[in-house]
Amino acid sequence: MNSYRNRPEAIQALVQDDRVHRDLYLSDELFALEQERLFANTWLYVGHTSQVPNPGDYWSLELAGRPVMMVRQTEGVVRVLYNRCAHKGSRLVSDESGNTGKFFRCPYHAWTYRLDGAPLALPLKAAYADTRLTECESGRGLVPLAQVAIYREFVFARISEEGPDFQTYFGEVLGAIDNMVDRSPEGRLTVAGGVLRNVMQCNWKMYLENINDTVHPMSTHESATRAAADLWQGHTADEPKPMAMEQMLPFSAGYDFFDKMGGRVFANGHSVLGVNFSIHSNYAQLPEYEAAMRAAHGEQRAADILQRSPQNSVFFPSLSVKGSPQAIRVIRPLAADRTLIEAWSFRAAGTPDLLFERAMSYNRLVFSPMSVLAHDDVHLFESMQRGLRAEGNEWVSLHRDYDPSERAQSTITTNGTNELLMRNQFRAWAIYMASGDAATP
Amino acid sequence: MMDAFDFVAAEAALLDSGRFDDWLALFAPDGHYWVPLLGAAQADPLSHNSVAYDDRLLLQLRIDRLKNPRAHSQHPKSHCQHVLQRSVVECDDKASGEMTLRTPFIYIEARGDDQVLLAGNCRHQLVQGPDGLLIRQKRIDLLNAQRVLPAIQLFI
Numbered sequence: 001m002n003s004y005r006n007r008p009e010a011i012q013a014l015v016q017d018d019r020v021h022r023d024l025y026l027s028d029e030l031f032a033l034e035q036e037r038l039f040a041n042t043w044l045y046v047g048h049t050s051q052v053p054n055p056g057d058y059w060s061l062e063l064a065g066r067p068v069m070m071v072r073q074t075e076g077v078v079r080v081l082y083n084r085c086a087h088k089g090s091r092l093v094s095d096e097s098g099n100t101g102k103f104f105r106c107p108y109h110a111w112t113y114r115l116d117g118a119p120l121a122l123p124l125k126a127a128y129a130d131t132r133l134t135e136c137e138s139g140r141g142l143v144p145l146a147q148v149a150i151y152r153e154f155v156f157a158r159i160s161e162e163g164p165d166f167q168t169y170f171g172e173v174l175g176a177i178d179n180m181v182d183r184s185p186e187g188r189l190t191v192a193g194g195v196l197r198n199v200m201q202c203n204w205k206m207y208l209e210n211i212n213d214t215v216h217p218m219s220t221h222e223s224a225t226r227a228a229a230d231l232w233q234g235h236t237a238d239e240p241k242p243m244a245m246e247q248m249l250p251f252s253a254g255y256d257f258f259d260k261m262g263g264r265v266f267a268n269g270h271s272v273l274g275v276n277f278s279i280h281s282n283y284a285q286l287p288e289y290e291a292a293m294r295a296a297h298g299e300q301r302a303a304d305i306l307q308r309s310p311q312n313s314v315f316f317p318s319l320s321v322k323g324s325p326q327a328i329r330v331i332r333p334l335a336a337d338r339t340l341i342e343a344w345s346f347r348a349a350g351t352p353d354l355l356f357e358r359a360m361s362y363n364r365l366v367f368s369p370m371s372v373l374a375h376d377d378v379h380l381f382e383s384m385q386r387g388l389r390a391e392g393n394e395w396v397s398l399h400r401d402y403d404p405s406e407r408a409q410s411t412i413t414t415n416g417t418n419e420l421l422m423r424n425q426f427r428a429w430a431i432y433m434a435s436g437d438a439a440t441p
Numbered sequence: 442m443m444d445a446f447d448f449v450a451a452e453a454a455l456l457d458s459g460r461f462d463d464w465l466a467l468f469a470p471d472g473h474y475w476v477p478l479l480g481a482a483q484a485d486p487l488s489h490n491s492v493a494y495d496d497r498l499l500l501q502l503r504i505d506r507l508k509n510p511r512a513h514s515q516h517p518k519s520h521c522q523h524v525l526q527r528s529v530v531e532c533d534d535k536a537s538g539e540m541t542l543r544t545p546f547i548y549i550e551a552r553g554d555d556q557v558l559l560a561g562n563c564r565h566q567l568v569q570g571p572d573g574l575l576i577r578q579k580r581i582d583l584l585n586a587q588r589v590l591p592a593i594q595l596f597i
C-alpha cells in the first residue's frame with residue numbers, strides 16, 4: 001500500500017473523473033486519514049433532540065471514533081459535549097442513554113461538572129491551589145464539540161473549528177429534512193420504535209454508494225422480489241396489499257423506472273435520488289391524514305409536501321433520509337473494512353399510527369439484521385471488499401453516463417441511473433482528503 | 442404435556458435440517474414469528490420495532506427466497522443449530538387447549554468460515570389444530586437484541 005499522509009496529490013489521483021482506486025476501500029491508512037480529515041471537517045449527524053426529552057437526559061455515541069454525548073440542558077437546549085472527564089479521561093457516562101440529574105460526576109475520582117460541562121467541584125480542592133490546573137484544559141471542564149447545529153431538531157456537529165458553516169455545507173439538501181418534518185401537520189417528529197443496528201465487514205463508502213445505486217435492485221434483490229411477485233400473483237394491481245408487499249414489490253420496478261425517477265447532486269457530495277418519483281410514491285393514500293395536512297399547510301403546499309417522496313436524500317457523509325416512510329439511516333464507519341449502520345424510525349405528530357408502522361415495517365424489512373432484502377446487499381459489499389484484492393485491475397468503474405461538463409457545475413439534475421450521484425460523493429471525498437489539514441479542534 | 446415438549450424440540454430440529462416448508466406448516470393460519478427489538482422487555486410488536494415480525498405470508502416469502510439459486514447471500518449456504526434447554530410451561534389452559542412454553546436456547550448459524558452465536562429465551566404460544574398442536578406465536582427474546590447484530594440469515 002502507498003503512503004498517503006503527506007502526499008495530497010497521491011490521494012487526489014485515487015479519484016479520477018469516472019473511476020476510483022481500490023485503496024479508497026482497502027487502505028487502513030486512508031481510513032485513519034478519513035477520521036482526521038473527512039469526518040472531522042464535515043458536518044456529521046449526531047442524533048435527534050427527541051432522544052433527550054428532559055433536562056439531564058444524555059445520549060452517548062462515538063462520532064468518527066470520538067466519544068460524545070448529546071445533553072439536554074436545564075434551560076431546554078441540547079448541547080453536544082465530549083464524553084471525557086477533564087481529569088484522566090474516563091467517560092462520564094457509559095450507558096448509551098439515561099438521566100444524569102443536575103450534574104455529571106466522574107465515577108473514578110468524583111470530579112463533577114454542570115450539564116453544560118463547566119467544572120463544578122473536585123475532592124481535595126486545596127491541593128490544587130498553587131497548581132496550574134485552572135490555567136489548562138484539565139481545569140476547564142468538559143469540552144464541547146467545536147461546531148453544533150440543530151436543524152428542525154436534527155442535531156449535527158463538526159469536530160473541527162474550521163470549515164464551511166452548516167447552511168453552506170448542506171445547502172439545498174436540507175429540504176429533505178424539511179419535507180420529513182412538514183409531513184407532520186404539527187411540524188414535529190419524535191424518534192420512536194428503537195434503532196436497528198447492523199454491522200458489516202465492508203468499507204462505509206460501499207454502503208453510501210449503494211444508497212444511490214438504482215441498477216442493483218433488479219439483480220441483487222431478485223430472489224426476494226421474485227418470491228414476493230410469485231406470492232402476490234393473481235391479485236389485481238389496485239387491490240390493497242399487505243404492507244410488506246406494498247413495500248417490497250416496487251424494488252423490482254425495472255431499469256426504466258429507476259432511470260426516470262431522476263436524481264440531483266449538490267456540492268459537498270449530497271444528493272437526492274428520486275426527484276420525480278420513487279419506490280415510495282405509491283403507498284396507499286390516507287384521506288384523513290391528507291385532510292389534516294391541507295388544514296395545516298393549505299391545499300397547494302400540502303400537495304407539494306406529499307407529492308415529494310424521494311428514494312433517498314444523502315447528507316454526505318453520515319446520513320440518508322427518507323421522508324416517506326419516515327426513516328433515516330446513519331452510517332458509522334468503524335474501520336476500513338467494518339461499518340455500522342443504524343436505521344431509525346420517526347413518529348410524526350398529528351399523523352395516523354399507520355405512518356409510524358410504515359416506517360418501522362420498512363426498516364424491519366430492508367435494514368434489520370434479519371432483513372428480507374439486505375442480506376444480499378451486505379453479502380455483495382463484503383464480497384467486493386474481498387474481490388478488490390485481485391490483481392490486474394485496481395479500479396472501480398463509475399463510468400455510467402459520465403459527461404465531462406459535469407465537472408464544471410455543482411448542482412445537476414439528471415437521470416436516475418447516472419452514476420454521477422456516486423462520482424459526486426467521491427469528488428467531495430477527494431477535496432476533504434487531499435486538503436492535507438488535520439482537524440484542528 | 443410431553444407432546445408440547447416434543448413439539449418444541451421437533452420444531453427446532455426441522456429448522457436445523459433445513460426443512461423450512463415443513464417448519465412453516467407448524468404455524469396456525471394466524472401464526473406469527475417475532476423477534477422483539479427490546480427482547481423480553483417488549484410489550485407488543487406495534488409500539489416498538491422488532492428485528493423480525495412475520496406473518497405466514499412473510500415467512501413463506503423468506504422460505505421461497507432461500508430456494509432461489511440467486512439468493513446471493515446463500516453462497517455459501519447457511520446452516521443452523523439450536524441447542525435447547527428443557528422447556529418450562531408458563532401457561533396451560535386446559536379449556537382452550539392453549540399452552541405457552543419458555544425454552545432457553547443457544548443458536549449457532551454458520552456460513553463459510555463465520556459463525557454467529559445468539560442466546561435467549563424462546564416462547565411458544567401453542568394452540569390445538571385439527572391434527573395436533575400449532576404455533577400461534579413463536580417469540581424469540583434475544584439476550585442482546587438492542588445491540589449491534591450481524592446478519593441472521595435463517596430462523597432462530
